[in-house]
Amino acid sequence: xxxxxxxxxxxxxxxxxxxxxxxxxxxxxSTYHMGWFRQAPGKEREFVAAISWASGSTYYSPSVKGRFxxxxxxxxxxxxxxxxxxxxxxxxxxxxxATRRPIMIARTIETYDYWGQGxxxxxxx
Numbered sequence: 221x222x223x224x225x226x227x228x229x230x231x232x233x234x235x236x237x238x239x240x241x242x243x244x245x246x247x248x249x250s251t252y253h254m255g256w257f258r259q260a261p262g263k264e265r266e267f268v269a270a271i272s273w274a275s276g277s278t279y280y281s282p283s284v285k286g287r288f289x290x291x292x293x294x295x296x297x298x299x300x301x302x303x304x305x306x307x308x309x310x311x312x313x314x315x316x317x318a319t320r321r322p323i324m325i326a327r328t329i330e331t332y333d334y335w336g337q338g339x340x341x342x343x344x345x
Contacts, residue, residue, distance in 0.1 A: 222246040222334045224316050229339030236306050236343070242299040242316030242336055250274075250294040252318040255326050256301045258341070260312040268314070269301060270326035279326055284310075306343045313338040 228240040240256070255270040269290040270279045278290055289302040299316050317332035325331045 222318070224318060224334055224336035226314060226316050226336045226339040229314060229341045231342040231344065232306055234307055234343055234345050237302070237304045238306065238341060239303065240301040240314055240316075240339060240341075242301075244297045244299065244318065247318065247334065249292075249297040249318075252320055253323045253326055254290075254292060254299045255317045255319070255332060256290060256299075256314060257317060257329065258310070258312040258314045259338075260309075263312075265315065265329055267327040267329075270323065271299070272323045277323055279323075281327075303341075306341075308343045308345045311341060311343050313340050 223245045225243045232238055251273055253272050256268040257265050258268050259265040267281050268284055271290045271292055287305045291300045315338045316336045318334040319332040321331045
């Protein structure tokens, strides 16, 4: 059974930092491309960042590029999202997801086969 478990969310003031983690089990983590998505209250889930299985390629939403960094440790079956210079508009539930489909379509929700339960990030002004 595949499980993706996000941790590291919380409440932070604008300008602050958080690091999210996603622990994967039940799949061969190193063979999956991984992504982060977020969903703000009343809005659709949106792409944040993605990383290829060997960390050779990374992709970011324009709204987070330069502030967020996606990384992974295949030896630990863990995905990370370092978030700096957080803004109130970053508030939402952050989800990690896994796919074996081509990394070139990593920005699309339908690309992903497995999802975590999400972790809440709240940024106050």
